[in-house]
Amino acid sequence: MKQNRIVVRIEISTLSDADGKFNHQKMDRLAMVISNLNNSGKELILVSSGAIALGSDKLKLKKQPQSHTEMQAIAAIGQAELIRFYQHYFNQYNQIVAQVLLTSDILDNTIRVKNTQNTFNTLLEMNIIPIVNENDTVSTTDIELDDNYSLARSVATITNADMILIKMDQNSKFMIQPRGNLNAKLVMDETQLFDELEKTCMEINGSENSMVSFPLSIDDIIVNS
Amino acid sequence: MKVGTSSLSYTNGRLNFQRIGQLAHTLSAVRNKNIDVILVSSGAIGVGAGRLGMIEKPTDLAKKQALAAIGQAELIKIYQKFFEEYNQTVAQVLLTKDVITNPDRHNKAKNTLLKLLNMGVIPIINENDTISTDEIEYGDNDTLSADVATLICSDLLILLSDIDGLYSADPKKETSAEIIRTVEKITPELIRSASGAGTSFGTGGMATKLAAAKICVEANIDTIITSGNNPSIVFDILEGKEIGTHFVANNKVLQKN
Numbered sequence: 001m002k003q004n005r006i007v008v009r010i011e012i013s014t015l016s017d018a019d020g021k022f023n024h025q026k027m028d029r030l031a032m033v034i035s036n037l038n039n040s041g042k043e044l045i046l047v048s049s050g051a052i053a054l055g056s057d058k059l060k061l062k063k064q065p066q067s068h069t070e071m072q073a074i075a076a077i078g079q080a081e082l083i084r085f086y087q088h089y090f091n092q093y094n095q096i097v098a099q100v101l102l103t104s105d106i107l108d109n110t111i112r113v114k115n116t117q118n119t120f121n122t123l124l125e126m127n128i129i130p131i132v133n134e135n136d137t138v139s140t141t142d143i144e145l146d147d148n149y150s151l152a153r154s155v156a157t158i159t160n161a162d163m164i165l166i167k168m169d170q171n172s173k174f175m176i177q178p179r180g181n182l183n184a185k186l187v188m189d190e191t192q193l194f195d196e197l198e199k200t201c202m203e204i205n206g207s208e209n210s211m212v213s214f215p216l217s218i219d220d221i222i223v224n225s
Numbered sequence: 226m227k228v229g230t231s232s233l234s235y236t237n238g239r240l241n242f243q244r245i246g247q248l249a250h251t252l253s254a255v256r257n258k259n260i261d262v263i264l265v266s267s268g269a270i271g272v273g274a275g276r277l278g279m280i281e282k283p284t285d286l287a288k289k290q291a292l293a294a295i296g297q298a299e300l301i302k303i304y305q306k307f308f309e310e311y312n313q314t315v316a317q318v319l320l321t322k323d324v325i326t327n328p329d330r331h332n333k334a335k336n337t338l339l340k341l342l343n344m345g346v347i348p349i350i351n352e353n354d355t356i357s358t359d360e361i362e363y364g365d366n367d368t369l370s371a372d373v374a375t376l377i378c379s380d381l382l383i384l385l386s387d388i389d390g391l392y393s394a395d396p397k398k399e400t401s402a403e404i405i406r407t408v409e410k411i412t413p414e415l416i417r418s419a420s421g422a423g424t425s426f427g428t429g430g431m432a433t434k435l436a437a438a439k440i441c442v443e444a445n446i447d448t449i450i451t452s453g454n455n456p457s458i459v460f461d462i463l464e465g466k467e468i469g470t471h472f473v474a475n476n477k478v479l480q481k482n
Contacts, residue, residue: 058314059314059344068336069336069337069340070340072333072336072337072340073316073337073340073341073344073346076316076317076318076337076341076346076348077314077315077316077341077346079316079317080301080302080305080315080316080317080349081305083298083301083302083317084298084301084302084305086298087298087299087302096276096277096295097295097298098273098291098294098295098298099294099295099297099298099301100294100355100356101319101353101355101356102355102356103356106356112356115286115287115290115355115356115357116355116356118286118287118290119287119290119291119294119355119356121287122287122288122290122291123291123294123295126277126291128291128295130294131298135319135353137318137319137320137333137334137337138319138320138321138324138330138333138334138337139333
């Protein structure tokens with residue numbers, strides 16, 4: 001199965017230090033890897049959380065906001081920061097990005113799906129990397145409840161793409177789960193994560209030799225498989 | 226306050242940073258006076274086209290939506306930069322029409338905006354073009370800004386335009402055209418006579434501005450249409466000077482008569 005369109009879902013924790021502080025170096029690395037993959041001919045879509053974390057950072061809040069309204073307000077501040085940082089780092093690699101904010105009910109409206117599909121296709125044709133997040137400000141569901149998990153699934157469905165999930169387990173180990181070849185790999189730290197991301201995207205078309213077999217849970221069997 | 230593409234860019238379509246700087250300065254100063262400020266800003270498609278070095282704006286919808294996704298990211302970055310100069314935090318809020326039609330979403334957006342204002346933040350609003358089912362969902366930010374003004378029960382809507390107010394006739398064609406200082410009733414005739422006169426770069430014209438003014442005055446919100454050439458004109462407006470065309474809120478008209 002040849003698949004050149006990949007949704008990479010990234011949690012903000014992946015771009016942060018253990019104490020929760022945002023780490024610019026990690027975002028830089030991610031931008032480099034993703035830009036490089038794009039240069040290699042893959043089409044990439046990034047689904048990234050982080051609006052609330054960066055909003056809290058910006059306001060120098062000591063603890064995460066509690067109320068729904070407060071979270072939505074902080075997300076509106078933080079999303080502007082998040083996309084600014086992404087632009088900054090992708091710019092270093094001469095890569096243009098676009099911001100796409102969706103609500104989780106995107107799949108319910110067929111006209112909206114069609115439009116969003118067209119937008120994604122046009123952006124990818126123009127060699128631009130869309131950076132997707134939930135439009136928290138108007139979201140009627142719980143904010144970042146599953147850290148964009150279902151949003152990433154919806155984006156993969158809309159764009160008919162393969163999806164890579166990046167998760168962090170309780171031991172702070174990262175897990176890459178490429179869909180399609182039903183393999184996954186556990187990675188120890190961020191450096192390896194980004195290396196693996198690059199490798200996995202490269203290999204997603206065929207060779208499974210280098211992949212460690214890892215059974216996916218029901219939850220991880222994604223729509224297009 | 227609503228600014229259109231024509232207020233933010235030169236006639237060649239490229240951004241006028243000086244103008245954006247003035248805008249950030251003015252709104253930050255107003256915010257410092259403890260006045261809640263919301264900015265509704267167009268310009269994403271134009272900025273997106275500029276980012277890609279396109280000379281002409283595309284006409285097909287998918288291209289426009291794609292450019293909006295690129296340009297909105299750029300636009301908010303530029304706003305952040307200029308507002309940062311005045312130590313003013315901004316937030317990005319992208320809305321679609323269902324903010325008005327869907328009661329649940331309506332409440333969420335309202336609460337978020339009120340919370341942001343309460344925190345001293347200036348929300349910068351635009352239509353979420355990427356997912357809008359059609360550009361005509363709002364089409365122009367004039368109506369969006371009127372809906373936002375109504376949503377949060379604001380006291381005043383300022384529409385910055387490429388013309389300094391409503392004229393008795395098209396001032397580009399007729400030398401006898403005079404600016405109308407005060408409008409107490411927006412009649413169908415007024416809307417009809419104003420249609421057609423407008424800018425070639427933005428999507429709105431005088432007609433959509435009048436429609437926006439109508440929404441606001443009926444919700445007892447004063448509306449002013451004036452030129453975006455010098456954003457610091459807002460200081461004069463807040464001092465009560467006679468600027469542009471003032472559409473008087475309905476309750477004030479009633480009180481007067």
